[in-house]
Amino acid sequence: MTLSKPYLLFLGDAKDELAAKTAHGIADWRADWCVGQLSLPGCKAHTNLPEMTPVEAAKAGAKTMVIGCVNAGGVLPEIWIEPIVTALNAGLDVATGLHIRLSSIPQVKDAAAKNNCKLHDLRFPELSLPTGSGSKRLGKRLLTVGTDCSVGKKYSALALQKEFTQRNISADFCATGQTGILIAERGIAIDAIVSDFISGAAEHLSPANKDNHWDIIEGQGSLLHPSYAGVCLGLLHGSQPDVFVICHEPTRATMRGVLTPIPSIKEIIDLTMRLGRITNPNIQCGGLAINTMMLSENHAKNLIEELAEEHKLPATDPVRFGAAQIIDHICQELKLA
Amino acid sequence: MTLSKPYLLFLGDAKDELAAKTAHGIADWRADWCVGQLSLPGCKAHTNLPEMTPVEAAKAGAKTMVIGCVNAGGVLPEIWIEPIVTALNAGLDVATGLHIRLSSIPQVKDAAAKNNCKLHDLRFPELSLPTGSGSKRLGKRLLTVGTDCSVGKKYSALALQKEFTQRNISADFCATGQTGILIAERGIAIDAIVSDFISGAAEHLSPANKDNHWDIIEGQGSLLHPSYAGVCLGLLHGSQPDVFVICHEPTRATMRGVLTPIPSIKEIIDLTMRLGRITNPNIQCGGLAINTMMLSENHAKNLIEELAEEHKLPATDPVRFGAAQIIDHICQELKLA
Incomplete structure (x- = not known):
């Protein structure tokens, strides 16, 4: 581009x-x-x-x-x-x-x-893509997964990629939407792909790589968003993430553009594990990225602490407070990097 | 067309x-x-x-x-x-x-x-579609859902529609793939839709109708097929089925075109309920359509009986033995028709 x-x-x-x-x-x-x-x-x-x-x-x-x-x-x-x-x-x-x-x-x-x-x-890829194969590729992958659209999946992925890179761990940001493509100057607008090829496009986006290299893939939509769940599921299957990070905006009552209530973090973790296991049996949740833009600093910190405790997972607002806890967890507890 | x-x-x-x-x-x-x-x-x-x-x-x-x-x-x-x-x-x-x-x-x-x-x-729809709204529409809907691709979702939908019609219950077959479109002479090839619009296309395909009218929607792929799950999920959300019927081919070990094992009927029922509830809280499983083409008549009948018992659901091969049990269940137990 x-x-x-x-x-x-x-x-x-x-x-x-x-x-x-x-x-x-x-x-x-x-x-x-x-x-x-x-x-x-x-x-x-x-x-x-x-x-x-x-x-x-x-x-x-x-x-x-x-x-x-x-x-x-x-x-x-x-x-x-x-x-x-x-x-x-x-x-x-x-x-x-x-x-x-x-x-x-x-x-x-x-x-x-x-x-x-x-x-x-930007949304018209000229690529000719195969359908997804489901075969495991070499290299590590992290996918940001949302409880809704527009909750910070791209910002979280960028912040996580930055933190990996600062630790001298090889990591690329893989853009899947127009904004990400404008930031990265490459990528595939996954929601513009003919639907037969969603997971094939996701496989193409993060090809086989060295075993210690991370592709940090920008998530799309939500598995329970009535407009965009198909895109989200195809991206999950094609990305075959080793680790996913849940992105959540805690002040929203209904999902973006529809009247459907926001699903719980627990529900999205559970569905992502069950559906993601098909292409990566070792899929794990790496933590929670809470978008606290609408909250005071105090309120944000308290909420993050509560959510970490409730889900027994590292939690942060990676844009506001940095992504260190999540990367620490991936390196030390999950021993993946 | x-x-x-x-x-x-x-x-x-x-x-x-x-x-x-x-x-x-x-x-x-x-x-x-x-x-x-x-x-x-x-x-x-x-x-x-x-x-x-x-x-x-x-x-x-x-x-x-x-x-x-x-x-x-x-x-x-x-x-x-x-x-x-x-x-x-x-x-x-x-x-x-x-x-x-x-x-x-x-x-x-x-x-x-x-x-x-x-x-x-046939696979190039000239329609301009909105994204899915997730709003409930009037009318009844049945979606055939598969454990894999090419297991009989279209044949089952056609057989179910025929049985509804023979009982003077108003029912249309809604084609979602090229073959179905050739049979029905209308429909939308859902896997050829730009992925942002999968559920929007499914909403368009079975529009609001009289409350006692059934749209029998041809399913696509499988929620756990690594190539096509996105299409399947968008179709589920947009179809907002009151009833889904599981289609299964019992002799297959791996899913079509990939090395992934066939998921269990129980797993697909459970995932369909959980994911489908987002656009229809009253979604129910209406029965099992077992594709017994590869089995002797005796073997087929025994297997169908076992599966019905195991899942506490009506089971049949709707093409070989008719769809009456499933429609009986929808009318008498579920009281939907």
Whole structure:
């Protein structure tokens, strides 16, 4: 993937911060690559980047406008078309992770051609994949697994990969969604794969490697999310993780975008073990990554301690408090690294 | 879908009878629509239709050659190209359920154009689908669920639908794979859907209906098949079945195409209940459909009796011995129809 940097992050009319998770992911993990943000009236999200028009961003050096907001179904709302055309007219390339191709919108296609700008559709893998084999591969794998969508599976995976690397343990971050791909500059948008090939794509994403190498795989969805569980299960089977880390957002009552209650951590651990065992009989839970963004520091620390005690597992907010406990557990108790 | 009938069924070089399951499905359930079969040297499958060349089939009235063999990954082997071109030169349309488009093969595209014949790609739904909502819909739904791929989920669904209809209970068969679509002349190839939309496609397939109407949904794969479990789970969530029927082939040791052992019936019932409850809290197991094709009648009857006793559920081979026990159970014990 070859996007020209730096980026202007488009927040659109994101209805909340989570809806701008692609923008946040890039701003949080690749701040050096960003010059500003562009939001539409009514936008409820914001990064800590300055607000800029496409023309201002181009003057500040921006080369690509990245669509930083997501929505269920990956469609492109009418009101995004004009700012995209404006960005192209300012000489910026445009990149999205939608389920439609930018070039399928005539105004966008024409503006790109007129300005000699590139359109990047990150969610359309050009790979030809086999179906999953279920055969065990060499190398170690860690998968982040959620009680819901948008609970911190990518941030946790990035934090865990960072902690492994700081200990001189060889570890790669394997991106499975548009934001992760923008951060890692490679990966497969697993939810855009034809469903017959989900586990095959996951096998391709973390190929056989040295026995002491770790692939840290970004999880997707939740095994009990009524919209996305299929993606989650195929990713689990193809990833054949030695270790999974549960990601949980403790203030949510219902799962993202639906009315279904959030499942318990215990239920997700149990289902992940039972379903994951099919491709890795030695699958183990490595700990809990609790997303405490909505809680005070005190409240967060108390809750983490309670959950660790309740589940007899290391718990932390890997973004807020670091991922050391979980990596310690993997190295010392599980003796895997 | 508008295929011209009758059909010549192409068996290719199918390595066993299961590899020709599309041909068998059409020959078994829509015999009136078929004039003959065409097999290549080394083919291990056969229907009870006469062997014909495309020219002979065209003389016998055939209008379409249907590719009746399947393979993991849905690719088109080189050696199928020549017979497909021959069929087009004989004036037949060609229909497939592969993951590639027939028109992507230059020789095939040219022959179709030259002979003014149609190419049908059944696995490419043109629908624009939403992601699954998880909301409960009116109407009753039955899903066939397998311990493996290719164990009789489609045949069982067809047999159950027939039994419902004979009792004047309103019931439709909802096809989810290429063979089912060829039999029902409608449906969605769920394994060809972009994975973000699996459960959304399943919701679309069995829309809200009268409370006493049954949709009998063809299951796919298995929750524990390392290649296809994601498809299976998305279909379960989107179908939100009131009743599921377990389909099992008792002579198989490993799952189709992989080295993974066949899971137990008990394990699949338990996982289906736990995962299915998310979109239908009242999900129940309606019985066991045992595929006894490989067993003598005596052996089959004894085994069915043992399994019924072991699981405290009605059991039958719905194709060989009829589906009455399962429908009786749904009507009388479960009081759902």
